[in-house]
Amino acid sequence: MTKQSFWSWLFKARELSLIVVIVALIAVTTVTQPQYLFSEGGLRDLLRTPTLYIALAVGQAIVMITRNIDLSMGSILGLTAYFCGNLFHEAPWIPIPVVILLTLVFGAVLGAVNGFLVAFLRVPALVITLGTLYAYRGISVLWIGGNFIRPEWVPADFKKFALSNVFGVSNLLIVALIVVLIAGWFMTSRRTGRDLYAIGSNPDAAVLYGLRTKWLTFIPFVISGTLAGLAGIVYVSIYATGDSKVGLGFELQAVAAAVVGGVAVAGGAGRIWGVALGAFFLATLTTALPVLSIPSLWQQALVGVLIVGAITLDRVFFLIRLRQARKELSA
Amino acid sequence: MTVETTYRRHDRPLWRRLLLRPEAILIFAIILIVVLSIIGIPNYLRPNPGYTFTTLLLNAVPILILLLPLTLIIATGEIDISVGSILGLSSASFGLLFEAGVPLPLAAVLSVIIGGLIGAVNGFLVTIVGLPSLAVTIGMLALVRGIAVGILGTTSVTSFPPEVTSFVRSSIPGTPVPWLIVVFVVLAIVFGVLLHFTAFGRGVFAIGLSSETAAFSGVNVNRTKFILFVLSGLTAALVGVLFTLQYSNAIGSNGNGFELRAITAIVLGGVSIWGGTGTLLGAIVGGLFIATVNKSLQVLGIGDDAIYVITGSALIVSVVIASVASVISTRRRVTTSAT
Numbered sequence: 001m002t003k004q005s006f007w008s009w010l011f012k013a014r015e016l017s018l019i020v021v022i023v024a025l026i027a028v029t030t031v032t033q034p035q036y037l038f039s040e041g042g043l044r045d046l047l048r049t050p051t052l053y054i055a056l057a058v059g060q061a062i063v064m065i066t067r068n069i070d071l072s073m074g075s076i077l078g079l080t081a082y083f084c085g086n087l088f089h090e091a092p093w094i095p096i097p098v099v100i101l102l103t104l105v106f107g108a109v110l111g112a113v114n115g116f117l118v119a120f121l122r123v124p125a126l127v128i129t130l131g132t133l134y135a136y137r138g139i140s141v142l143w144i145g146g147n148f149i150r151p152e153w154v155p156a157d158f159k160k161f162a163l164s165n166v167f168g169v170s171n172l173l174i175v176a177l178i179v180v181l182i183a184g185w186f187m188t189s190r191r192t193g194r195d196l197y198a199i200g201s202n203p204d205a206a207v208l209y210g211l212r213t214k215w216l217t218f219i220p221f222v223i224s225g226t227l228a229g230l231a232g233i234v235y236v237s238i239y240a241t242g243d244s245k246v247g248l249g250f251e252l253q254a255v256a257a258a259v260v261g262g263v264a265v266a267g268g269a270g271r272i273w274g275v276a277l278g279a280f281f282l283a284t285l286t287t288a289l290p291v292l293s294i295p296s297l298w299q300q301a302l303v304g305v306l307i308v309g310a311i312t313l314d315r316v317f318f319l320i321r322l323r324q325a326r327k328e329l330s331a
Numbered sequence: 332m333t334v335e336t337t338y339r340r341h342d343r344p345l346w347r348r349l350l351l352r353p354e355a356i357l358i359f360a361i362i363l364i365v366v367l368s369i370i371g372i373p374n375y376l377r378p379n380p381g382y383t384f385t386t387l388l389l390n391a392v393p394i395l396i397l398l399l400p401l402t403l404i405i406a407t408g409e410i411d412i413s414v415g416s417i418l419g420l421s422s423a424s425f426g427l428l429f430e431a432g433v434p435l436p437l438a439a440v441l442s443v444i445i446g447g448l449i450g451a452v453n454g455f456l457v458t459i460v461g462l463p464s465l466a467v468t469i470g471m472l473a474l475v476r477g478i479a480v481g482i483l484g485t486t487s488v489t490s491f492p493p494e495v496t497s498f499v500r501s502s503i504p505g506t507p508v509p510w511l512i513v514v515f516v517v518l519a520i521v522f523g524v525l526l527h528f529t530a531f532g533r534g535v536f537a538i539g540l541s542s543e544t545a546a547f548s549g550v551n552v553n554r555t556k557f558i559l560f561v562l563s564g565l566t567a568a569l570v571g572v573l574f575t576l577q578y579s580n581a582i583g584s585n586g587n588g589f590e591l592r593a594i595t596a597i598v599l600g601g602v603s604i605w606g607g608t609g610t611l612l613g614a615i616v617g618g619l620f621i622a623t624v625n626k627s628l629q630v631l632g633i634g635d636d637a638i639y640v641i642t643g644s645a646l647i648v649s650v651v652i653a654s655v656a657s658v659i660s661t662r663r664r665v666t667t668s669a670t
Contacts, residue, residue, distance in 0.1 A: 134588065301474055305474055308470035
């Protein structure tokens with residue numbers, strides 16, 4: 001009995017263990033190089049880069065909870081980032097909030113294409129989003145070519161927003177918190193959110209229960225496209241530059257953040273704030289690697305280790321709990 | 332309902348049934364593209380040496396070999412999207428081993444074995460641990476590519492003996508057919524026989540249709556899947572070695588995006604993405620179709636980026652058509668059995 005509660009405790013304590021790991025990682029890195037945390041730029045980067053990852057990971061998580069996947073998020077990030085930068089450049093008269101809104105809508109449309117094909121034409125999400133991963137990237141290469149977002153295109157107010165903070169908390173981190181709060185509230189307390197868990201955990205039962213599964217499959221892709229668009233905006237605000245390669249491979253980081261944060265690969269389970277912690281962890285790891293003198297070349301390998309490790313551990317814990325539950329039943 | 336289906340299928344004359352197969356339609360499409368290109372593109376038949384039919388085949392071979400085991404995996408209803416990364420790791424390790432003084436054949440064998448081991452890890456996680464192959468191979472896609480890029484860094488190995496690399500690129504004397512096609516044909520026959528003429532192959536389709544039914548009929552589901560993932564790893568690594576010699580360049584980014592091209596070829600060739608149906612010939616013709624389209628686009632001077640857009644869209648369009656067709660035929664079947 002004590003053993004079982006230990007395993008279930010460990011499983012439930014994912015968020016707690018993530019916090020411990022993040023704090024430990026920051027501590028080790030800071031001991032190696034104090035500037036990592038104790039400098040103006042260091043703390044600022046630590047608190048604003050995660051926004052990029054959190055936006056992507058929350059979108060990916062909502063799609064994965066419905067037992068689908070969105071591999072095109074990195075390409076949508078790239079397209080929307082240039083869209084946003086280019087809009088600043090070509091139409092400087094448009095107010096910044098309108099540019100942001102238009103970019104979000106553009107991301108939503110790109111996501112809706114995925115959602116339409118997956119939900120209404122009943123094609124596996126993997127195939128569709130693998131196709132759009134390359135199609136969207138190809139479109140951005142054709143569109144952007146050798147061009148890139150130039151820092152002088154981006155309005156000063158917009159760059160300043162990313163640099164400033166409210167009571168010491170970076171503006172961008174506040175944006176991330178708002179995203180997490182809204183997504184968390186939507187997934188736990190709204191009818192539609194609970195329905196998303198339902199179609200992920202048992203699609204056949206969801207149909208029999210009378211849920212509008214097509215619609216519910218469509219919605220998450222629009223959300224993930226919109227959040228990838230948000231990530232594109234955040235990218236422009238942080239770096240104020242970017243070529244046709246922006247966001248390359250970020251879909252894998254989003255998947256990694258989601259599974260590390262506790263989203264089940266088979267759908268139907270996962271908490272948004274766990275995912276946010278997973279994303280925060282991944283972002284911290286990305287900035288900590290060079291400081292810990294691990295070449296950034298190994299970063300992708302680490303992302304792979306995190307995905308494979310997290311899904312394997314989840315499965316092993318699940319099998320152990322299953323075995324113990326059976327033992328208790330037969331006893 | 333089964334009786335109705337069989338009746339309906341054999342209702343049509345043989346020639347119509349053959350002509351309506353995806354393989355036949357694709358072959359017509361290939362012929363059409365070649366004819367249109369000959370008419371429409373001035374230098375198509377006598378272009379500069381970079382775009383001969385030999386180079387068309389040379390460019391197509393890596394994908395054609397890669398798709399052989401992948402077709403079997405997709406026929407079981409699983410997927411392996413780590414093949415491009417395994418190709419890259421095999422290329423990187425082959426280059427590093429050769430640079431470290433290991434004899435070329437031994438370096439090749441060791442690299443292929445590494446690929447087999449990665450395939451075994453995929454197979455282990457899918458069958459014994461029981462994880463979805465999509466999640467496992469996405470993780471391995473990142474992990475294996477990361478290792479490939481990590482061990483070689485930004486450098487590349489290009490110092491392969493010129494007599495070996497030029498032999499790999501050369502054609503059978505007196506023909507425009509490159510030697511690599513021989514490798515492909517041998518492997519295609521092996522995989523073709525395995526899929527269509529053995530009990531193992533029947534098991535592959537049975538798993539794709541319903542793995543429970545297959546298991547009750549005596550198919551060892553886990554063993555079959557495990558073998559397929561190992562074969563996929565071995566083949567991808569073999570392609571990595573050949574690809575490295577072909578272009579005399581070992582670099583961690585080799586084979587980037589090849590999983591997309593291979594899956595596109597397979598789905599275009601009429602293999603169901605849900606598993607259970609399809610032929611190896613169809614997948615191969617699908618690969619040739621993509622190669623033909625690429626050649627025409629290249630002669631027209633359209634770059635790789637546009638080709639990515641087209642390949643990505645081709646994948647989407649082909650699955651959508653397959654999906655819509657299956658919906659229509661199910662409806663028709665329902666109405667026929669109702670009347």
